[in-house]
Amino acid sequence: MFVDKAKIYVKAGDGGDGIISFRREKYVPNGGPAGGDGGRGADIIFRVDEGLRTLMDFRYQRHFKAPRGEKGRNKSQHGANAENMIVRIPPGTVIVDEDSGEVLADLTRHGQQVVVAKGGRGGRGNIRFATPNNPAPELAENGEEGEERYIVLELKVMADVGLVGFPSVGKSTLLSVVSAAKPKIGAYHFTTITPNLGVVGVGEGRSFVMADLPGLIEGAHEGVGLGHEFLRHVERTRIIVHVVDMSGSEGRDPFEDWQKINDELKQYNPALAERPQIVAANKMDMPESAENLEKFLQQVREIHPDIEVMPISSLTRQGIQELLYRAADLLDQIPDEPVVEEVADISERKVFSLDKKEDEGFRIVRENDTFIVESAKIDRMMKRMQLNSHEAILKLARTLRYMGVDDELRKRGAEEGTIVRIGDFEFEFVESSSYY
Numbered sequence: 001m002f003v004d005k006a007k008i009y010v011k012a013g014d015g016g017d018g019i020i021s022f023r024r025e026k027y028v029p030n031g032g033p034a035g036g037d038g039g040r041g042a043d044i045i046f047r048v049d050e051g052l053r054t055l056m057d058f059r060y061q062r063h064f065k066a067p068r069g070e071k072g073r074n075k076s077q078h079g080a081n082a083e084n085m086i087v088r089i090p091p092g093t094v095i096v097d098e099d100s101g102e103v104l105a106d107l108t109r110h111g112q113q114v115v116v117a118k119g120g121r122g123g124r125g126n127i128r129f130a131t132p133n134n135p136a137p138e139l140a141e142n143g144e145e146g147e148e149r150y151i152v153l154e155l156k157v158m159a160d161v162g163l164v165g166f167p168s169v170g171k172s173t174l175l176s177v178v179s180a181a182k183p184k185i186g187a188y189h190f191t192t193i194t195p196n197l198g199v200v201g202v203g204e205g206r207s208f209v210m211a212d213l214p215g216l217i218e219g220a221h222e223g224v225g226l227g228h229e230f231l232r233h234v235e236r237t238r239i240i241v242h243v244v245d246m247s248g249s250e251g252r253d254p255f256e257d258w259q260k261i262n263d264e265l266k267q268y269n270p271a272l273a274e275r276p277q278i279v280a281a282n283k284m285d286m287p288e289s290a291e292n293l294e295k296f297l298q299q300v301r302e303i304h305p306d307i308e309v310m311p312i313s314s315l316t317r318q319g320i321q322e323l324l325y326r327a328a329d330l331l332d333q334i335p336d337e338p339v340v341e342e343v344a345d346i347s348e349r350k351v352f353s354l355d356k357k358e359d360e361g362f363r364i365v366r367e368n369d370t371f372i373v374e375s376a377k378i379d380r381m382m383k384r385m386q387l388n389s390h391e392a393i394l395k396l397a398r399t400l401r402y403m404g405v406d407d408e409l410r411k412r413g414a415e416e417g418t419i420v421r422i423g424d425f426e427f428e429f430v431e432s433s434s435y436y
């Protein structure tokens with residue numbers, strides 16, 4: 001089966017926490033700080049592997065959580081960085097950020113890669129907080145959180161030749177006779193519901209990849225009949241083989257069919273109107289086909305004198321070799337550049353950072369006897385600082401006072417002993433004179 005869309009969740013590794021530790025050497029009673037920094041959390045990297053053809057693996061694994069960095073060690077040693085997590089994806093995968101809809105990357109070549117979630121930095125150990133005034137700080141930072149996001153992966157078939165046309169014109173039959181692929185063939189419309197790929201050999205070592213796509217109908221460019229799903233595969237093919245049923249079965253008119261499909265392609269993406277196209281006039285084994293072809297050629301030439309029309313029958317194999325040679329020649333003439341999407345600059349993407357200057361303010365709300373302080377800045381600080389030492393609490397208290405939180409609390413009626421909640425913590429309001 002061909003799976004071509006997947007939604008997944010990625011969470012890069014958190015940074016390892018920095019630690020508080022002191023040197024305890026023989027004969028050195030008051031050793032200096034020796035708590036090392038935490039290691040970096042693992043990035044999650046998507047890398048193209050040409051051995052993959054589908055997004056099938058993402059059916060079974062939708063969550064990717066990368067390991068966190070190691071905690072800092074004592075004796076001033078850094079915790080180990082976590083090893084990055086590499087996730088393999090097939091060529092032709094477009095990576096979209098689900099929230100913003102931004103295209104993060106469009107990877108087409110083997111080995112190409114992109115970081116989809118950045119690991120957090122390690123927290124600093126207490127050795128980094130030492131100053132002349134505070135030579136033995138009891139302060140350390142938690143590791144930074146790794147980035148997380150929901151991602152939509154979209155595989156666009158990377159084929160050289162795309163077979164397009166109305167349902168039941170014989171696209172799958174054609175692929176089945178020119179390659180080893182075994183697409184389903186049926187006398188009913190929309191037999192094919194996902195693309196099939198086949199490798200077509202044309203002798204002299206030449207070959208190309210052909211994609212049999214689901215049939216298109218009027219309104220496809222607006223999404224009718226899953227049109228969008230199908231059309232986005234066409235976008236990627238280097239040339240189009242437009243299959244038209246010449247037998248005029250079901251009262252269809254080949255010329256009208258041809259125009260309608262071209263119209264859908266153009267409206268979906270104007271670039272598709274410029275894509276080299278060969279018309280495969282199929283089912284030439286049928287009694288009415290010869291006459292219909294005559295008429296078709298006349299009508300087509302009037303508006304498009306240069307278009308190539310190759311009469312074939314997938315049933316009797318008449319004209320098939322000629323069609324394949326023609327397609328191979330055409331492919332030789334056009335550059336082998338994959339058609340890729342515009343990609344957002346992810347180096348500029350916001351990464352959660354403590355240095356953010358925004359949201360400096362705070363808000364105080366009252367819930368019964370409790371005062372609640374809401375502030376993005378303080379939340380960040382509390383997340384980052386390890387609040388398990390007296391010194392860290394003091395540092396937080398100083399920050400609150402400096403930001404004016406104390407004054408505001410006092411103004412709002414807080415007194416000695418009032419409960420103040422910040423994030424997950426509750427404190428007693430203490431007049432600073434008695435606290436410091």
Ligand SMILES: Nc1nc2c(ncn2[C@@H]2O[C@H](COP(=O)(O)OP(=O)(O)OP(=O)(O)O)[C@@H](O)[C@H]2O)c(=O)[nH]1
Pocket residue numbers: 165166167168169170171172173174184185186187188189190191192193213214215216282283284285286312313314315316
């Ligand atoms: N007489 C004749 N019948 C053909 C030829 N090619 C295909 N058919 C028949 O046409 C019907 C549809 O063929 P498919 O290959 O499934 O058509 P399709 O274009 O892939 O159709 P969808 O997948 O529904 O879009 C089948 O019954 C085929 O046997 C041909 O060259 N001559």
Ligand SMILES: [Mg+2]
Pocket residue numbers: 171172173183184185191192212213214215
């Ligand atoms: Mg088909």
